[in-house]
Amino acid sequence: MSIQSDLKSFLDVCGELFRFNSRFFTYGFKPPYEFSEFLKQCYVIGYKSLPLIGLTAFIMGIVLTMQLRPSMADYGVESQLPAIVAIAIVREVGPVITALIFAGKIGSSIGAELGSMKVTEQIDAMEVSGTNPFMYLVVTRVLACTFMLPILVMLGDAISLYGAYLGVNIHSNTSFNLFWSQVFDNLVFGDVLPAFIKSFFFGFAVGLIGSYKGYTSTKGTEGVGRSANSAVVVSSVMIFIIDLLAVQVTNIWGL
């Protein structure tokens, strides 16, 4: 394959993704709403991911604290450890790590689920039976991802900060009150709100790319695996790209 055809297929995918996206925005907010399916997806996507996200966030909090401690101690600002860990977690580590885990768990499951539905022609059957498969399958999942990820990020932040509190207390003795007042003293709205807003985009990207990969999967069972795989890969990369854009935007706004 030449570079030209590579480029052509890349642009092809980009175009199709964009069309899929505009289709979501065209149909997504028109009745009939699939509300109970949306809640079910929220439950599966959000609630069921919490243990995994919580565990990784907890470990991340402890590890980040312990990794930062030596250099902070070198500069003699060990007492500022809660502040720096809080800023790191709330601004960057919390949203990105949560989104990546989320992409690994939910992106792949959506890709595989929709892909297998596609290759077993369940989607076609659904269309015949009068249900709009795009509304029922894609819109509910994408919306569920979009709204659940920010909540997961918030809970992940909380658990991470608790992990950081334990991490700080491994070597020194900081009271819970002091830790939290240090955390809140050093956080500003400019730390919390951009992180919260960008996690909506992360969730949307994961849901949309997973659905797209599943919805457009071909070539039988082999295609299901491939769409699950590429859903994770592309959504992970997309998360970093969105993160890059987000940091540019927040810098421009001076947050």
Added chain:
Amino acid sequence: MKKQLINNTKLGFFVLVGLLFLILLLYMIGRNRSLFGSNYLLKTRFENVNGLIPGNNVRYAGIQAGTVKKLEILNDTTVEVTMIIDTEMEQIIRKDAITAIGTDGLVGNKVVNIVPGNLNASIAKNGDLLKSKKPIDTEKILNTLSTTNNDVSIIVSGLKTTVERINNSSAIWDLLSDDQLPNDIKKSARNIQLATLKAAAISNEFQLILNELRNGNGSLGMLLNDTVLVSNLNKSSHNLNLVSLQLHTVVSDLQKDINSGKGPVNSLLKDTLMVKKLNTSLDNIQMGTDGFNQSMEALKHSFLLRGYFKRLEKEKAKKDTIPK
């Protein structure tokens, strides 16, 4: 359907907890940034705000009192800082409080410190302008510190050599380890004390004497203070002068008389012939007395006078026995 309901309940709980944490986070931050709760504004002006930014803390006597709301450049040398202050500080901050820009720790965020002013001043109201103090320039401090350090290093090297010398000299250590020395020093000190006491007594006496002198008591005092005496003395010295002049003339006359005159003194002193004559006369007198002596001896033995001499001897013998 029942399962669906349970799942939805779980989901609702999950979402609520997540949103609660978000709200808590935002509320805590907002409270720290004085966005909630009542507050009022105070202003101050600085020449240089040293990197103060909106959102920095304002402290009154070290306690969090509010935050910096905005910075406004009024002209090329004045920056106006508007601060949001909590209402609970309204009864505390007075109009003459002084603001200063400091840092949170040595390298931390900038803070505005409000230092209490006079107790008599009235309470600062919304929008009042507080006085400011020039912020301390860290660079200046470091420069001063470096010169101080240089000085200290010179002093320390000097001290080091001094200490080495002291360590190397045995005399000082002998002096320090001598047990007798303190006693000696104590004794000397005591002696010095006694001496000074005596000196003090002496000087007191002296003082008394001087006082008496000044008052004209005592002979010396009289001498010093009596003006009549002085005039008398003057007179007598004048008389003395006259006497000495007369004496002088007498002496000179005498001298003249002796050297050139004819009186007996002159002849006595100058005439050698007379001296010889005198000498022979004296010889003759001696011869005469010798002859007289012989005659007297002869008389003692003559019978005419022997009785008289014997009686004299007897009386002499009686006188000698009586005291016995």
